[in-house]
Amino acid sequence: MSTAKITTTARYLTFRLGGELFAVNVFKTREVLDLSHITQVPTAPGYLRGVVNVRDHAIPVVDLRRKFGLPPAPDTLNTRIVVLELTLDGEIVVAGGLADAVHEVIELEPDDINDPPALGLRWRTDLILGLGRRDGQFIIILDIEKVFSADDLVALAATG
DSSP: OOOOOSSSEEEEEEEEETTTTEEGGGGGGEEEEEOOBBBBBTOOEEETEEEEEEEEEEEEEEEEETTTTTTOOOTTTTOEEEEEEEETEEEEEEEEEESSSSEEEEEEOOOEEOOOOSSSSSOOOGGGGEEEEEEEEEEEEEEEHSSHOOOOOOOHHHHH
């Protein structure tokens, strides 16, 4: 059964947090960066790892593990920063999301995507556009702009 939220074929960037595979619409993704030095910002929210220099611009980096309440994990050679474009009051805010690993860009048809179940999912369903299926594996498709609340975006904009 196809989800009502996703009605067209779309391309998604997939990434891993812990044992789960997530995806965001590729059009919300600006680029994927290798992990580099992240400068901590005093008094920043706990999920904000700091800022990273991207072509002479300070980009805030959110630890997505912390944002989703997952236990901390050490950075590895596979840790990546997914640079995203988010909308804040009609303006574009650029922020990085720290992922355990980035996999690939995939294309999913609406028939490959279901609504998230009302029970049994540890993630807030209002942040999820749907559950994709590919090669026998579920992919949690995030509504990336809802992942960050308005207060989060204000905090992110203040760091950049």
